[in-house]
Amino acid sequence: MDFDPSWLLISLPVAFVLGWLASRFDIRQLKLENRQAPKAYFRGLNFLLNEQQDQAIDAFIEAVQNDPDTQELHFALGNLFRRRGEYQRAVRVHEHLLGRGDLSRSDRERAQHALAQDFLRAGLLDRAEAALQKLEGTRYENEARLSLLAIYERSREWAQAAAVAQKLDESDQASYSTRRAHHLCEQASEQVAAGDLAAAGRLLSEAVALAPQAPRPAIDSATLQLRNGDGAKAFGTLVALSDTAPLALPLYAAALQQAAVAAHREGEALTLLQRHYAESPSIDVLEALIALGGSPTNAIPAANGQPLAPRDGYIAHLAQQPSLVAASRWLAGERFEHEQFHPQVQRALDQATxxxxxxxxxxxxxxxxxxxxxxxxxxxxxxxxxxxxxxx
Structure with a gap:
């Protein structure tokens, strides 16, 4: 049978028309689907900008149902749930993302970080810790370490906190030497409570070496030295601290006074305390001076030309700045005409101060x-x- 070329001329236009119709149908269907998904997405975005979170969540859920493979919609929905305090729903969204096999490494890390934030906001610290540890070696590493550090500090797990702070210190993002010294001091306090003073001393020595400018390691070291009966060493520690951290003197003025008495160096302590008091008057420094039998200055003449008693240093303090505390402390040792009412008046002053x-x-x-x-x-x-x- 001979081939008729006329059939070719007829079939080619027919095939072209059918192909064109099929492509138009697919394009229209694709445009319709794409139009529906963005419409729900933008409607949700509009609700979100107007702070209508309930309506925004409904719109994003609709958008996710129309296009379940869109990661960004899942992230937006999970973040909305977290902001509303619906942590269980946020966890489900982010766990669903992590369970997908087609998720890129970047999106997987992002979902893991979001899941850790869900647990943190929900107060599930154990699960948050486990989720944050999985972010080691990712772009969220430093942020995860900061969150872990906060968890360990809140739960007073000082050894773990010290390890995380050391990693942060080594990352050169910021200096954590003072914070690490605090962790060592906290561990030393635990050792003191357990009765292991030698271990506490080693931890405090390490803290002093790590942050020599910080007052706490030196103060805690001097307190431990006093407890061990080494008043001279404690006095030397605090005298050195008065040069590096003079503003913190009110915190260790009482310890300095005790160390001076134990080391029989009251005169040196009086001179040091008077010098610092003259620069920055403080009730704590004043009381350390009074405990040593001194006054804010070498001699404060009274009306009759005689020096005041040590406790009258409160009067000198009142001459520099009004202080209800100093007035109450001075009145506590005075005798008045109606002495029978003094205890009641003093109790009222003590309550007020x-x-x-x-x-x-x-x-x-x-x-x-x-x-x-x-x-x-x-x-x-x-x-x-x-x-x-x-x-x-």
């Missing part, structure tokens, strides 16, 4: 009767000034 003797965190305002190196409120280090609330 108690809040003034607190320390206040400069970061969060948390007040405490003792000085903290690590704020119990905001977890900040070295945020407590060495002066009382009345002196701020």
């Amino acid at each position: 108690r809040p003034l003797m607190r320390y206040r965190c400069a970061a969060c305002g948390f007040e405490a009767h003792q000085h903290f190196w690590h704020c119990p409120g905001c977890q900040a280090w070295d945020s407590y000034p060495p002066r009382r609330v009345e002196e701020l």
Whole structure:
């Protein structure tokens, strides 16, 4: 049978038309699907900008259902859940992402970091720790280490905190020497509580070498030396500290006075305390002077030309700055005409001055009767000034 070329002329246009119709159908279907997904996405974005988070979540869920392979929509949805406090739903979204086999390495690291943030915000510190440890060696490494450091410090796991701080120090992002010294001091305190004074001494020596400019390692070392009966060594430690950290003297003035008495070097201590008091008057330095039998200056003449008694140093303090604490301390040793009412008046004064003797965190305002190196409120280090609330 002979081939008829006319069939070729007919079939080619027909095939072309059918192909064109099929391609148009696919393009229209693709445009329709793409139009639906972005429409839901942009609607969610609009709700988000208007702070309508409930509607934004509904729109993003719709967008994810239309295009379940879109990672960015999953990340946006997970972040929205976390911001709303719906941590379980955020965890499910990010765990779903991590369970996908087609996820790129960059997106997998991002999802792991987001999952760690979910656990942190939910207060699930154990699970957060495990999730953060998986970020070692990723682009989120330093951020994960900072979060781990905060976890260990909050839970008072000082050895782990010290190890993480050392890694951060070695990364050259910032200096963590003072913070590492705090960790060593905390470990030393635990050793003192356990009765191992030798181990505590080694940790404090390491802390002093690590941060020689920081006051805490020297103060804790002097306290331990006093406990071991070595007053002369404790006095030398604190005298050296008065040169490197003079502003912190109110924190260790009492320890300096005790060390001076133990080492029989009261005269040197009086001279040092008077010099620093003249530069920066403080109730703690004043009381150390009074305990040594001295006064803010070498001699404060009274009205009759005789020097005042040591406790009258409170009067000299009041001449420089108004202080309800100093006034109360001076009145406590005075005798008055109506002496029978003195105890009641003194109790009222003591009650009024108690809040003034607190320390206040400069970061969060948390007040405490003792000085903290690590704020119990905001977890900040070295945020407590060495002066009382009345002196701020």
